[in-house]
C-alpha cells in the first residue's frame with residue numbers, strides 16, 4: 001500500500017530525511033545522461049531537496065515538486081540561494097489536474113518515489129507526456145526482492161519493473177549500491 005501524504009508530512013515534521021545523494025551518485029548520473037547543460041529537469045517527490053539541488057548543481061534548470069507542504073517549505077528554505085535555477089512547487093504528481101507543461105522537460109527524476117505511486121502505469125504515462133523528444137526518465141529505487149518482507153512496499157516488484165521498462169525506445173540500468181539501490185535510465189524517442 002502506498003504511503004499517504006500525511007505520512008510524509010509527519011516524516012518531515014519530525015526532522016527525518018533519506019539516504020542523501022553523494023558526489024559518486026551525481027557523477028554516475030551525469031555520465032548516464034551525457035551533455036545536458038541548461039537542460040530542464042523535473043524532480044518529482046523532492047523531499048528535502050538535496051537531489052534537486054544537486055541536479056541544479058549539474059547545470060539543470062530544475063523544478064522540484066512534492067505533495068508534502070513540509071518538504072516544499074524545507075526545500076525552499078534550504079536552497080533559496082539556488083533560485084531561479086531551482087524552483088519548488090507543491091504538487092501531487094498523481095493528480096491528473098495538476099498543471100505541468102507538456103513536452104517541456106529533458107529530464108524527469110524520481111528518487112525513492114516511484115514505488116509509492118498508487119497507479120504506476122498512469123504515472124509513467126504522465127512522465128511520457130512531460131518529456132521533450134529524447135528526454136530521460138531516471139528512476140532510483142530499491143527492489144522488493146532486496147528488502148525484508150515488512151519493508152517490501154518501498155521497493156519495486158519484478159512485475160512493476162517489467163511495467164516500468166515497457167514502451168521506452170531505449171533504456172539501461174546500473175546499481176548505485178548492489179542489493180540496495182538501482183537506477184533506471186529510460187529514454188523517450190528522439191522525435
Ligand SMILES: C[S@@+](CC[C@H](N)C(=O)[O-])C[C@H]1O[C@@H](n2cnc3c(N)ncnc32)[C@H](O)[C@@H]1O
Pocket residue numbers: 008009017018019044045046047048049050051065066067068071091092093094110111112113116117
Ligand atoms: C522517500 S521520499 C524521497 C525524497 C527525495 N526524492 C530523496 O531522494 O531524498 C519520497 C518523497 O516522495 C513524495 N511523494 C510521494 N508521493 C507523491 C506524489 N504523489 N506527488 C508528489 N510527491 C510525492 C513524498 O512526500 C516524499 O517527499
